[in-house]
Amino acid sequence: MEKFIENLMYNSRWLLAPIYLGLSLAVIALGIMFFKEMVHLLFHIFTLTEADMILIVLSLIDIAMVGGLLVMVMMSGYENFVSQLDIDDSKEKLSWLGKMDASSLKAKIAASIVAISSIHLLKIFMAAEKIDNDKLMWYVLIHMTFVASAFLMGYLDKLTKH
Template sequence: MERFIETLMYRSRWLLAPIYLGLSLAVLALGIMFFRELFHLIVEIPTIAEANMVLMVLSLIDLAMVGGLLVMVMMSGYENFVSQLDIAEDEEKLNWLGKMDSSSLKAKIAASIVAISSIHLLKVFMGVKNYDDMQLMWYVLIHMTFVASAFAMGYLDKITKH
């Protein structure tokens, strides 16, 4: 009975495979959104104000970073929790594949979240006249919470490795 339960638990990791595959559909959705925003930017170039152009470019950067985060989570998560990726020798392989354990994945996710939050906060600051002081305070506090969390996770990871 124990062997059966252990085998069942071990094989249940494959239930995660459709979830990681679903993340690839989210990357596709982000790609569609990215090119839609890029099209809007190109169409509006002759008439757009500089500040609005910067905001649109920041939105593109934001989408690209979220896409990169999704790919990293999708591929590393699959490799760490489901199965090793079998990539042919003649095919290009990302240098971080097979090297990122769950601890380093968490650190990269935290750093990505801080970067994405920074971009969002910069967009808020560029449109500062559209926000009251209380809203600005909350944006900064939330961002600082992300920063502190990333530092805390990095510090905890460092002390547990030594």
């Protein structure tokens, strides 16, 4: 009975596979959104103010960073929790595949969230005159919470590795 339960638990990791595959659909959706923003930029390039153009470019950077985060979570999550990716030697292999354990994945995710939050906060600062001071304060506090969380996770990870 014990062996059956252990095998069932071990094999249940495959329930995560469709979730990681589903993240690839989110990457496709981000790609569509990216090119929608790009078309908007190109069609309005001569009528946009500099600030509006910077906001659109920051949105493009934001989308690209979220896409990178999704790919990182999708690929390394699959490798860490489901099965090792069997990529043919003749194909290009990402240098970090197989080298990122759950702890380093967590640190990379936290750093990515801080970077994405920073870009979002910069976009908000670009339009600060349109935003209520209380809302602005909350945006900064939320961002600082992400920064502090990432720092504490890194610090705790460093403590546990020694």
